[in-house]
Amino acid sequence: MPAFKFTLNGKAQRIETEADRPLLEVLREDLGLIGVRYGCGEGQCRACTVLLDGKPVPSCVTPVRLAEGKSVLTVEGLAVNGKLHPVQQAFLEEGALQCGYCTSGMMLTAVALLKTTPHPTEQQVAEGMNNNLCRCCCYPSIVTAVRLAAKLSALNTQGAGHAG
Structure with a gap:
């Protein structure tokens, strides 16, 4: 199984999973980030939006392979040192x-x-x-x-x- 490396909310991550697995699924199920929400599953509602190198993407239709070497920001990563963004x-x-x-x-x-x-x-x-x-x-x-x-x-x- 291939491994993918990316930065998640400022911390290096390495995950072994299928290349076409939705980033949403990896974030929620493997990494425990429940702030990323499953909505429509088609990229239309954008409840699952994360920032991939600063750009908003619907994580439900974004394969994890596209996160390779990039920075992913979820809502959990917005607050810094207990101070809200x-x-x-x-x-x-x-x-x-x-x-x-x-x-x-x-x-x-x-x-x-x-x-x-x-x-x-x-x-x-x-x-x-x-x-x-x-x-x-x-x-x-x-x-x-x-x-x-x-x-x-x-x-x-x-x-x-x-x-x-």
């Missing part, structure tokens, strides 16, 4: 969740969006988050939370700073 803090403050099932995928997509667009307009947030589905229809709160996260991120870079 600005996106996590903003989602909490804005109540940008209801059932919470889509939240980890939403947060990781927001992190990627804010990396490329640090001060997004409401329209840019709506477009950037467009592929992530929320069954509870918390979209207005999510947009508000992402814009708040941009402000919190800017404050963190002026002050002590925060990884992510």
